[in-house]
Amino acid sequence: MKTLDKLHQHGAGGVKAPSGATSPLSVSGLSVAYQKKPVLRDVTFEVNEGELIGVIGPNGAGKSTMMKAALGLIPSISGEVLVYGKPCSEQRRLIGYVPQRESVDWDFPTNALDVVLMGTYGRLGWIRRPGAKEKAEAMECLRKVGMADYADRQISQLSGGQQQRVFLARALVQNAKLYFMDEPFAGVDAATEKAIITLLQELKKNGKTVIVVHHDLATVQQYFDSVLLLNVELKGFGPTSRVFTQDMLQHTYGGRLAFLDHTIAAGATEAHGGVSL
Amino acid sequence: MSDFWILLTGSLVAACCGIVGVFLVLRKMAMIGDAISHSVMPGIVIAFLLSGSRDSMLMMSAALLFGLITTFLIGLMQRTGIQSDASIGVVFTALFAIGVILVSLFARQVHLDQDAILYGEIAFVHWNIWELGGVNMGPKAVWLLGFTLVVIIAVISLFYKQFKLASFDPALAAAVGIPVAFFHYLLMGLVSMATVSSFESVGAILVVGLLIIPPSTAYLLTDRLGVMLGLSVAVGVAGTFLGYGASVLLDASIAGCMVVAVAVLFAAAFLFSPSQGLVVTKLRQRRLAAQAAIASVQKQ
Ligand SMILES: Nc1ncnc2c1ncn2[C@@H]1O[C@H](COP(=O)(O)OP(=O)(O)OP(=O)(O)O)[C@@H](O)[C@H]1O
Numbered sequence: 127m128k129t130l131d132k133l134h135q136h137g138a139g140g141v142k143a144p145s146g147a148t149s150p151l152s153v154s155g156l157s158v159a160y161q162k163k164p165v166l167r168d169v170t171f172e173v174n175e176g177e178l179i180g181v182i183g184p185n186g187a188g189k190s191t192m193m194k195a196a197l198g199l200i201p202s203i204s205g206e207v208l209v210y211g212k213p214c215s216e217q218r219r220l221i222g223y224v225p226q227r228e229s230v231d232w233d234f235p236t237n238a239l240d241v242v243l244m245g246t247y248g249r250l251g252w253i254r255r256p257g258a259k260e261k262a263e264a265m266e267c268l269r270k271v272g273m274a275d276y277a278d279r280q281i282s283q284l285s286g287g288q289q290q291r292v293f294l295a296r297a298l299v300q301n302a303k304l305y306f307m308d309e310p311f312a313g314v315d316a317a318t319e320k321a322i323i324t325l326l327q328e329l330k331k332n333g334k335t336v337i338v339v340h341h342d343l344a345t346v347q348q349y350f351d352s353v354l355l356l357n358v359e360l361k362g363f364g365p366t367s368r369v370f371t372q373d374m375l376q377h378t379y380g381g382r383l384a385f386l387d388h389t390i391a392a393g394a395t396e397a398h399g400g401v402s403l
Numbered sequence: 404m405s406d407f408w409i410l411l412t413g414s415l416v417a418a419c420c421g422i423v424g425v426f427l428v429l430r431k432m433a434m435i436g437d438a439i440s441h442s443v444m445p446g447i448v449i450a451f452l453l454s455g456s457r458d459s460m461l462m463m464s465a466a467l468l469f470g471l472i473t474t475f476l477i478g479l480m481q482r483t484g485i486q487s488d489a490s491i492g493v494v495f496t497a498l499f500a501i502g503v504i505l506v507s508l509f510a511r512q513v514h515l516d517q518d519a520i521l522y523g524e525i526a527f528v529h530w531n532i533w534e535l536g537g538v539n540m541g542p543k544a545v546w547l548l549g550f551t552l553v554v555i556i557a558v559i560s561l562f563y564k565q566f567k568l569a570s571f572d573p574a575l576a577a578a579v580g581i582p583v584a585f586f587h588y589l590l591m592g593l594v595s596m597a598t599v600s601s602f603e604s605v606g607a608i609l610v611v612g613l614l615i616i617p618p619s620t621a622y623l624l625t626d627r628l629g630v631m632l633g634l635s636v637a638v639g640v641a642g643t644f645l646g647y648g649a650s651v652l653l654d655a656s657i658a659g660c661m662v663v664a665v666a667v668l669f670a671a672a673f674l675f676s677p678s679q680g681l682v683v684t685k686l687r688q689r690r691l692a693a694q695a696a697i698a699s700v701q702k703q
């Protein structure tokens with residue numbers, strides 16, 4: 127009886143999500159609660175390979191929580207997360223993660239190069255230490271984010287934007303196929319934002335899938351191929367042109383965004399010449 | 404000869420505590436060290452009662468067990484939403500109190516003396532000798548501490564990168580597949596070992612000073628984790644020598660003088676550390692202000 131049940135479930139899953147085996151990330155029925163009240167309720171979506179995906183929603187919507195649950199960092203009360211068709215615990219090497227910058231203690235006694243090197247720890251296994259090869263890779267990634275001159279700098283002596291670049295370099299050195307980035311644009315200036323988005327687009331060009339939590343609605347149309355609107359529940363998911371509409375945003379933010387039309391109008395004009403989807 | 408054994412014992416205590424203490428301080432878990440050092444007490448007493456002897460290995464296992472129970476209970480309470488300092492306070496005082504009751508009930512059977520548990524008896528360390536086939540092998544405490552130090556160094560150097568990443572960014576550590584919970588309990592196991600091997604010498608209260616003060620001093624002096632580990636041990640060992648010297652001069656408690664000595668070293672680092680010291684920073688600011696004033700005068 128048990129086997130039958132299993133077979134049945136398996137079959138049903140296959141029918142529901144035929145491309146599930148190849149999608150970089152397929153989330154179905156994901157619910158998470160820290161205490162009693164769920165902060166994520168029944169979230170289901172499946173991303174396409176090689177896209178830049180923006181996760182949009184108000185503070186406390188559960189964006190960080192969704193990333194952590196998808197990565198298996200916090201337990202979920204229900205739901206399934208598949209990374210390239212397998213549970214993410216089996217696919218660690220394919221996943222890169224950039225946590226929210228405030229989540230670590232920047233007074234930790236270490237320097238920028240060392241933080242980037244931490245991105246190689248996963249592939250080194252239990253015993254091996256990072257060696258010359260890993261150091262060279264880490265330097266290369268620091269160079270890519272324009273931080274090579276700061277390799278020896280104690281991390282507390284970096285500006286917020288520089289710390290964010292170091293985090294990004296650490297994700298690059300992970301050499302993953304699916305990236306989760308929690309607010310990589312938070313508190314960075316225009317130049318750094320430009321540098322970061324250029325990098326993300328380069329990742330995309332190399333066939334990587336990048337999921338980014340983002341707050342600046344004005345740049346959403348310009349940056350992302352797909353948008354995931356979240357406020358405890360999934361409020362919308364799909365190509366930016368279809369999902370990033372005023373109605374959907376009202377639905378997500380709950381009527382708190384009177385200025386939305388301006389934002390979208392401005393974003394649309396900006397995006398007009400640049401990115402076409 | 405007793406001087407030598409006391410200094411060696413003290414240095415071994417300082418090294419054991421100095422190394423594991425670095426990770427406690429960096430993970431902002433200094434008070435967990437305090438909790439563990441107290442709540443291993445019932446374990447130690449139960450081990451005495453069971454074996455009727457001061458068998459070190461049994462004591463070590465019992466202390467390890469209680470150290471991990473403490474850590475587990477504190478974690479459990481935190482996960483259910485109780486404030487972390489409250490969870491620590493509840494768990495360790497309760498376990499310590501059980502230890503106090505056990506000592507008071509069975510003190511005669513186990514030849515345990517509350518003062519010795521609380522304040523240690525490093526002055527008598529050379530009286531408790533380990534004999535092997537009639538040969539004098541030196542004080543038991545030295546062997547126990549030496550063993551603990553070897554285990555600590557072996558484990559930390561083998562899994563250095565895991566301990567480092569789990570301390571700096573546990574989320575990334577978990578995301579790349581490092582079993583963060585396992586390394587948490589491994590660290591707590593090492594803290595328990597360090598505590599139980601040290602408490603006979605310096606006592607359950609003063610061991611906390613050696614777990615926390617030398618790493619905090621080292622933290623002020625460097626921005627490299629490896630250097631911090633070395634400096635932490637160096638500060639602890641220096642404190643041992645200075646403290647022992649002071650205790651001989653003053654004819655006062657050795658363990659007490661040791662902890663005061665490391666505290667004095669901490670104060671010195673706090674005031675004079677080249678990067679963050681209070682005095683140095685003030686002097687630097689004054690010099691820069693003077694330079695700026697001269698520059699503006701010259702402009703005019
Ligand atoms: N460790 C935690 N324990 C209890 N509740 C939590 C915890 N972390 C987050 N929450 C709650 O879960 C909800 C979602 O939090 P989350 O951090 O996922 O939001 P977010 O969308 O990332 O917000 P922001 O835009 O501010 O980063 C919030 O209501 C928050 O209070």
Ligand SMILES: [Mg+2]
Pocket residue numbers: 189190191226308
């Ligand atoms: Mg967040």
